[in-house]
């Protein structure tokens with residue numbers, strides 16, 4: 029059985045005080061779940077989030093990191109800095125990093141390699157834009173995003189990879205991929221990995237769906253056989269909504 033995961037990507041939201049408030053509400057309301065629950069606050073709040081969750085099963089992830097060990101990279105954060113805070117999960121390749129901060133596949137391959145070498149789990153995000161879906165190129169776009177950033181990894185590195193398919197047109201738009209569209213793409217992703225590696229890697233990797241997941245649509249999306257959970261943006265910022273999504277898995 030693959031690991032089921034519900035992860036909240038808080039993006040650039042919540043001050044430290046608000047982070048502590050949300051985490052205490054979330055901890056109080058957290059349902060028993062077979063799924064791993066992860067939250068990804070912004071960098072400056074990772075330390076306090078980790079402290080606040082010391083006796084909780086909720087895990088903490090970073091939203092990004094640099095590929096270099098250390099050095100003259102003003103404003104950047106290294107893997108060791110995260111690990112030193114006890115953070116061993118990192119989201120890489122989010123579409124906002126790609127489109128707003130110019131992160132391309134080759135940069136992401138370096139970041140993923142560093143995360144793997146450092147023993148971290150990577151939640152690797154990818155997905156097509158609206159025009160790419162409209163023109164029928166969504167499968168080839170996704171295939172090349174995976175190939176360019178991940179397919180040089182050793183087989184054993186895949187134990188540290190979680191995939192998050194996030195069609196860009198569904199992020200923060202209120203427009204969700206239908207459960208059928210999500211399933212179709214997730215099955216395609218598994219097939220692509222099976223061809224590049226083997227079926228045991230393809231069947232072992234958790235593939236999350238992200239893009240306007242809400243309490244009202246989560247159960248149907250999560251019911252699809254190749255959907256192993258969700259990467260949640262807006263709805264992860266409200267404890268009741270996030271809890272409802274965790275209950276849906």
Ligand SMILES: O=C(CO)COP(=O)(O)O
Pocket residue numbers: 037122194198199200201202238239240241259260261262263
């Ligand atoms: O980008 C996302 C998660 O990484 C999805 O965001 P929304 O759930 O707000 O659409």
